[in-house]
Amino acid sequence: MRLRTRPPALALTLFVAAAAWGEEAPPPAAPDAAAVEPDDDDAPPRRRIEGAVGLLVSWGSSNHGRGGPDTTIEPGFYLRWGRLSATNASAFAVRRADDVTRGLGLDLTRGSRLRTNLSLRYDRGRDDDEPALKGLGDVRSTLRARLGASWRLDEGWRVSGGWSPDLLGRGGGAFVDLGLSRERPLAPRMRWNASLRLTAADSRYMQTYYGIDAQQAAVTGYPVYSPGAGLRDLQAVLGIRHELSDDWVALAGVTLRRLLGPAADGPSVTDKTGWSLGCGLGRRF
Numbered sequence: 001m002r003l004r005t006r007p008p009a010l011a012l013t014l015f016v017a018a019a020a021w022g023e024e025a026p027p028p029a030a031p032d033a034a035a036v037e038p039d040d041d042d043a044p045p046r047r048r049i050e051g052a053v054g055l056l057v058s059w060g061s062s063n064h065g066r067g068g069p070d071t072t073i074e075p076g077f078y079l080r081w082g083r084l085s086a087t088n089a090s091a092f093a094v095r096r097a098d099d100v101t102r103g104l105g106l107d108l109t110r111g112s113r114l115r116t117n118l119s120l121r122y123d124r125g126r127d128d129d130e131p132a133l134k135g136l137g138d139v140r141s142t143l144r145a146r147l148g149a150s151w152r153l154d155e156g157w158r159v160s161g162g163w164s165p166d167l168l169g170r171g172g173g174a175f176v177d178l179g180l181s182r183e184r185p186l187a188p189r190m191r192w193n194a195s196l197r198l199t200a201a202d203s204r205y206m207q208t209y210y211g212i213d214a215q216q217a218a219v220t221g222y223p224v225y226s227p228g229a230g231l232r233d234l235q236a237v238l239g240i241r242h243e244l245s246d247d248w249v250a251l252a253g254v255t256l257r258r259l260l261g262p263a264a265d266g267p268s269v270t271d272k273t274g275w276s277l278g279c280g281l282g283r284r285f
Contacts, residue, residue: 051079052092052249052284060276063259063269064132076280083107091241091251092282101146101162116149123172126209132268135219139208142170156183166205173205175232189243199232201263206230210266220268227262234258251280 056076059069076089083106087093090100103121125139148162160179166172181195206227207213217224239253257274258264264272 049079049081050284051077052089052282053077054089054092054249054280054282056089056278056280058276058278060255060278061271061274062130063257063271063274064130065270076282078282083110089280089282091239091280092249092284101148103146113152114149115152116147119146119148120144120167121146123166125170125172132270136212136216136268139172140170142166142168142172144172158182171204171208173202173208175199175201175205186240191241193237193239193241195235195237197235197237199235200230200261201232203227203229206232206262210263210269212267222267225265225267227266229262231261232263233260247284249282249284251278251282253278 054076056072056074058072061069074088076092078087078089078092078100079085080093080100085100085105085107086103087100087105088102090102093100101117101119101121103119105117105119108116108118121144123142123144125141126133127138128134128136143166144164145167146162146164148160150158150160152158158179158181160181161177163174163176165174177197177199179195179197181193183191183193185191206229210225211227212220212222212225214224216222235255235257237253237255239251242250244250255276255278257276259266259269259272259274263269
């Protein structure tokens with residue numbers, strides 16, 4: 001079992017001017033975006049500052065063969081002030097109408113249908129502590145941005161996408177994602193959600209995470225492998241969210257991930273399909 005924390009990227013200077021521009025007056029009494037779709041949670045009125053803290057637990061497999069499932073326990077948090085948000089647990093969002101991404105985020109536009117946002121997050125890179133990664137070296141941590149957009153459809157459907165480059169040029173490259181999700185009620189305080197997300201990456205990202213250069217090949221015995229840009233993976237998620245009370249929320253879900261394209265052909269990949277089970281408990285304020 002490993003205890004991990006995932007701090008958001010704190011590049012506040014980049015957001016000072018944007019935060020001043022993005023802060024808006026309290027909404028009028030007329031229905032807001034959440035009221036446009038009555039199947040959203042019956043969340044309380046928006047406060048100037050709102051958030052949640054809790055605990056997240058996950059158990060799952062690796063694409064690089066640790067020899068057994070790995071358990072991760074970490075604190076979860078969510079904080080929003082106007083158009084600014086900071087979180088490592090977007091499901092803790094007080095209002096599910098919010099589009100929240102991991103890290104430090106800024107809402108650029110917040111229409112009833114189309115929403116755009118910019119976020120920064122700390123990318124921890126990768127350690128070579130798994131059996132199939134021995135001798136490949138660590139992938140350095142970096143600061144990654146994400147420019148994203150989502151389009152809310154009827155009946156709880158949503159289409160989303162984003163572009164995530166390595167801002168510090170540490171070999172992380174860039175990747176894009178395209179997702180389709182749906183959320184519907186099961187009971188007055190319980191909802192299910194399901195999503196599919198397809199991700200593709202550039203050649204620099206693929207080389208860093210799945211490629212083998214001549215030096216690495218000499219150390220590990222793997223053949224030299226120089227992947228090009230292409231698909232990285234397809235991820236499917238099924239989750240349940242239960243509002244225990246106005247202050248407490250419980251989460252549970254299962255994730256399946258299938259490597260595709262150049263990523264699936266990497267010599268260090270021992271299992272193209274990975275899975276994880278997760279749950280969480282959070283208290284709002």
